[in-house]
Amino acid sequence: MTGLIVFEGFDHVLLDVTQALLPLVIVFFIFQVFFMKLPGQFIKNLLKGMLLVLVGTTLFLQGVQIGFLPAGREIGAFFGGSPYRFFLIPVGFFLGFTAALAEPAVRVLSIEVEKASSGYIRKNLLIYTLSLGVAIFVALDMVRIIYGLPFHYLVVPGYLLALVVMKFSDPAFTAIAFDAGGVSTGPMTVTFILSMAVGAATIMEGRSAVIDGFGLIALVALAPILSVMLLGIVYRKKEGKDDGDGA
């Protein structure tokens, strides 16, 4: 019986995803036939890879929906309703950090950055910088929810700050930083942290779940942009110093 609940809507999801994947496969094969002409072994691996991606993403989403969404909501509602609301701040920090660590897209981006920079920017360094940024901003957002501040107060200055910091950071890090903002808002962070914020906001009077939810996503996207650009400034300083020593 509970088995049924877990897979409720699962066949439907799988069918949907298969239909969705089809155009991508067709486009790829057109490229293959007319332009690329890759060897057969490559194509075989690719097909298997696509199948794994399809199954994996479906399982992952299903798992987040049945497991993490309710857990996040309960945690938010519990602390939001308790007399010690300020607990939401450290809890937000901690869960923001751990959720970003568990985000698959964060991992993929970090792998690609490490490869493209020939190991200059380490995978784990990027993952931890990004997660730390997310943690700080989720904590800030909890402060905002507890005191009922409008989201403009954080979002607008935050994005303007990002555009300013861009001028001082290493250009290589700027592109990566903005990408990091995109990947950190993946299914794990959005579902889990968002349901926690919504759980907390719902239980406190005078908070709108829709508006608070939006504010959180905008902040989670902003956080790694700032933290990774700061990492870029640190790298640049370090390099400047090394050069100075060499000279």
Added chain:
Amino acid sequence: MSELVVFKGFGRVLLGVFQALLPLLISFFIFQIFYLKLPASYIKNIIKGIILVLSGAALFLQGVQIGFLPAGQEIGAVLGGSPHRWLLIPAGFLLGFTTIMAEPTVRVHSIEVEKASSGYIKKNVIIYTIAAGVSIIVALAMTKVVYGIPLQYLIVPGYLLVLVLMKYTDPAFVAIAFDSGAMATGPMTVTFVTAMSVGTATVMEERSAVLDGFGLVSLVFLAPILSVMLLGLAYRWKEKKGDKNGE
């Protein structure tokens, strides 16, 4: 033999995913024991969710490493190395569109929007609005890679435009728009689109893989925010017109 290739290093991937999830699990169980004390049926679903997330993420990452990363890089490299580089622009458009159609997070999100708006905003309208925004932006981003335009020229006006449009859009649509941005930068899109642009930038001698290859995800995050807010403006305009006709 080829089976072995597909699952080569799978143990390591699984271990990595487990390590990434571990802090989240430990913190959840600490909350459960000391504060939340949720009923057992709840915990059972959460554990099932965790198992699904764990296996889903591991399969996904494995599929990405054997399938999507090499395919995206290959497409980018073949097109970037060909004398007809401008082909990257329509190719980017097509791949941006099909990848969004294949992104499961986008589908889940658009179903939720349809439900939350009681059918007022149709699921397919949201999906196609996101896909249109992303395909235009990926085509633009490919133009950036081909002609070496700095990322700032796209990012700064883009984010400023977001801040301006925010003032004029219905808050509910702003929320949907940011959610859409978060969903569009799901695991599938990040992997494929980044691999393609890094692949292109790597083959083109005058481009740097790090400087020119990254930055795409940030644009993919920006695209649906803009296109969905414009959709919000269109809905508002239609409503106003409807009101006038009614009088």
